[in-house]
Amino acid sequence: MSRIVPAAAAACFFLFALAGGASGAQDLKPIPLFKPRVEGGRLLLSALKDRRSSREFSPKKLPLRVVSHLLWCAWGVNRPESGKRTAPSALNRQEMDVYVITAEGVYLYDAAANLLRPVVAGDIRAKVGRQPFLGEAPMVLLYVADLARMGNMSDDVKITAAAVSTGSIIQNVYLYCASEGLNTVAVGSVDRDGLKTLMNLRPEQRVMMAQCVGYPKSVR
Numbered sequence: 001m002s003r004i005v006p007a008a009a010a011a012c013f014f015l016f017a018l019a020g021g022a023s024g025a026q027d028l029k030p031i032p033l034f035k036p037r038v039e040g041g042r043l044l045l046s047a048l049k050d051r052r053s054s055r056e057f058s059p060k061k062l063p064l065r066v067v068s069h070l071l072w073c074a075w076g077v078n079r080p081e082s083g084k085r086t087a088p089s090a091l092n093r094q095e096m097d098v099y100v101i102t103a104e105g106v107y108l109y110d111a112a113a114n115l116l117r118p119v120v121a122g123d124i125r126a127k128v129g130r131q132p133f134l135g136e137a138p139m140v141l142l143y144v145a146d147l148a149r150m151g152n153m154s155d156d157v158k159i160t161a162a163a164v165s166t167g168s169i170i171q172n173v174y175l176y177c178a179s180e181g182l183n184t185v186a187v188g189s190v191d192r193d194g195l196k197t198l199m200n201l202r203p204e205q206r207v208m209m210a211q212c213v214g215y216p217k218s219v220r
């Protein structure tokens with residue numbers, strides 16, 4: 001694992017912005033994430049009371065500490081002894097990958113290493129789909145199922161199971177955002193073919209959904 005400490009990575013998190021389109025991941029560095037502090041947050045019922053979709057985002061970037069906690073809530077390892085996650089998956093196949101799309105580039109959340117791995121440099125947020133808020137949110141999460149990890153289930157069962165896993169992760173993110181005063185919206189209307197090409201995905205990888213996250217517009 002990289003020896004860069006999260007604080008140093010936080011400082012350089014936003015230094016790799018490239019004007020224009022996507023390019024190779026060599027322009028980006030892996031970003032170690034903060035270890036989650038799991039005793040924080042609001043009461044679950046209070047977060048559920050405030051869970052909602054919001055489509056307005058401040059351009060203010062999310063600190064790496066917030067990104068770290070959000071990703072752990074989304075799909076982090078919550079039982080290191082077994083490697084199991086904060087969201088369920090059929091037969092524990094853990095078929096989901098969470099990609100983090102920012103103005104700087106696309107990263108893959110490596111939950112076991114607690115690290116963001118560079119995938120593509122450059123800003124592709126506005127290419128995720130047609131709704132304008134996709135290009136305005138400082139972070140767009142992309143949920144991709146790797147059907148190759150799901151063994152010999154039928155294709156029908158694979159897609160159903162991946163959709164359930166995706167929904168579970170999405171709700172984890174909704175609840176974290178409600179707890180932390182962040183805005184978020186799940187987005188099914190995404191350019192699946194375009195993203196597969198931009199992110200060099202394999203044929204067995206299925207783009208499921210996206211989810212925008214950011215501060216409310218009033219936050220500067």
Ligand SMILES: Cc1cc2nc3c(=O)[nH]c(=O)nc-3n(C[C@H](O)[C@H](O)[C@H](O)COP(=O)(O)O)c2cc1C
Pocket residue numbers: 051052053054055131185186187188189190
């Ligand atoms: C499977 C699914 C797909 C969705 N796709 C979109 C979308 O493409 N664009 C959008 O603005 N909202 C999308 N949403 C958010 C819904 O519009 C939203 O959840 C719904 O209006 C209810 O509002 P609430 O989340 O505040 O309760 C989607 C939600 C789900 C569950």
